[in-house]
Amino acid sequence: MTLQLRSLLKSTGDLEISLVDAPAAEPQADEVVVRVDATPINPSDLGLLLALADPTSFQAAGTPERPVALARVPEKVVPGLKARWDQSLPVGNEGAGTVVRAGSSPQAQALLGKAVAMAGGSMYAQERLIRADQCMVIPAGCMARDAASWYVNPMTALSMTETMRREGHTALVHTAAASNLGQMLNRICLKDGIGLVNIVRRAEQAELLKSQGAQHVINTSDADFMAQLTDALAETGATIAFDAIGGGKLPGQILTCMEAAINRKAQGYSRYGSEVHKQVYLYGNLDRMPTEIARNVGMAWGVAGWLLTPFLQRIGREDTQRLKQRVMDELTTTFKSGYTQEVTLAGALDPKAIATYGKAATGEKYLIRPNGV
Amino acid sequence: MTLQLRSLLKSTGDLEISLVDAPAAEPQADEVVVRVDATPINPSDLGLLLALADPTSFQAAGTPERPVALARVPEKVVPGLKARWDQSLPVGNEGAGTVVRAGSSPQAQALLGKAVAMAGGSMYAQERLIRADQCMVIPAGCMARDAASWYVNPMTALSMTETMRREGHTALVHTAAASNLGQMLNRICLKDGIGLVNIVRRAEQAELLKSQGAQHVINTSDADFMAQLTDALAETGATIAFDAIGGGKLPGQILTCMEAAINRKAQGYSRYGSEVHKQVYLYGNLDRMPTEIARNVGMAWGVAGWLLTPFLQRIGREDTQRLKQRVMDELTTTFKSGYTQEVTLAGALDPKAIATYGKAATGEKYLIRPNGV
16 A cells, blocks of 8 residues: 545545545556655645645644644635546646666666656655656666656746747746746856846845856836836847736736837837737736736737646647757756755644745745655 | 729828829830729728718819819817828729730730720729739620729639638628628628628628628627637637727637637636637728737737738738639629729719718619729
8 A cells, every 4th residue: 555645626625635544556568656756845735635624724634643723614615626526636746756667668677766857746645657658777876856846847947948939039938936946047047148137026036047157137116127028038039928927917018018028129110019929828817816918018929828738739749859859958957956954754844834835935845755865 | 094083192181082184104015004994983982082981071173074072170180180191092802804905925915905804993984094914804795894893802802712721710790791892792602612601780781792692691680699609619610700890809719709609619727728829800990999809818919910812912912813813704693793883983983972881881883994894
């Protein structure tokens, strides 16, 4: 038997996070079983884990070995989560570990005893059954800890520059740019010589990014931030942006400043605005207010939702594999992640831990060690 | 010498619409000169013609043969029009006429004496020099009057269904659907068997479209219009919309209802919303307020500006020609246009006429006859 973390939302609005005993899986020919050594708690795990419950509202129940964390989900959001009512759902987007059992295929057998990185859900568990061809072998010299966060942030950041190139842009804008993801994107752009305009909300975030070599950092708290942003856009030529915030005026302001930057070089009159396509992708939902686009952006613009998984499906298996391999090759440099706490599966259910990692604050990141710290 | 209509905005904010004498053009080998017999005043001509001046504020000047129309452009919009200051600009997006002189190439000579349709600006004139391969020969039995509005509305409406197919959708939504363009789109969709959800603002507009065979007409003035819209979207499966209004909440409301219609059939829980891509294209600017997108639309969505010319450039010459030929083939049926007034070039400068056509009201359309009515 192996332990799995589960999140269960009842139709009554009661949320129960618990550990269940699952039978040890036997791999099919092309499958392996991985002992999960390290798996992070990302902001993108919190929706499934906490079901929009207030992270500070959890109560402990159960026993020390089989703890349970209980909370009430706000009544107004319970109906919107109907599709998950009364289902005990596994959690955890990514992780790394050691292959302990392997199916009969040569590809599966070749992985036996190897350290591998994985993605695809159900990682908050002592063991994860997975197809052999979905495992990435961790380079010699790297620990499971180094590879645990190999997918969500690294592949998202790398896919942003990949999207930029595929859609014909040469530089990009990123908001909430001091996040772990933002710092990683800054390292990619510095390494690859890509112009990056970092947008942050506070002076200390700007300092952090500048200390890491960022050339263009705009603070939305500055009174003249629109003018600063337009200057940075004119200097870099950035015409695509990735926005983590989603709601409010910022996506529209970025388009407005892009159009103004382009029109500085415009020749002649065009009643439809510039012909250069300007694109903002919203990949996060930090602000749930409506997104507002002012109408001074011309006609050549787009705003759209953006998610990693559909993007990788569009570019196909071969290009996806190329991006994954680059992450493996630069695990401890470009794609390095840091953690503030390491906990067991039981430790992840401690109400005090939930209150801390549930804030999804930059610089505060938990790593689960399902088989002991 | 031939007469041309010109619009001149001075840096002082003074706008002068006048008629100028231009020397008769001599065609190069691959060019022809067309006597313009009929050219419409479209809403899309008004920006260039009136430079955002109040249509009811024009004063007559000049002589009866060379009239001038004068107005003041509002001070706050003059700086935004700097790129056109002090330039005497020709006007008129589309028209039809007779080839009166032709260059030496066989293609140009073959057009001599033929009735042709044209697009590309500078149509408010007695003669238009144009490349022979840009002329569409008008079918026998059609008048210049039938072909004058062959491009802007017909090609836009046809390009909407073409965009729908190319981007993988099977039905579409149109707002301001009782417009001349909207009625034309309704005829295309009825003929081609395409599901169309028409959105209007008033009951009489709904009646007009229903009298023309429209099956789905939603009135935004109805209290339950979101519920009605969701039903119509579920019935038609429409996941793309073309919106003429641009600003305000309607583009976002369409996305919200599309997501709700899709989720009626959803199986299982997805924290990112449906995987079906929902798209709204804004092709007009009837409302200059910011566009607002609520955040209950999942992640698979996009909003973007849309213009006919860049679309035709993207699809290329051959497909563009196919669309143009379909318009020619159905000039007096699917793509029929009506006019409420016919005027000379001088008549188009009459302040009373400007006050009428300047409103761009549905059902009120002027046709210019540059060589006499």
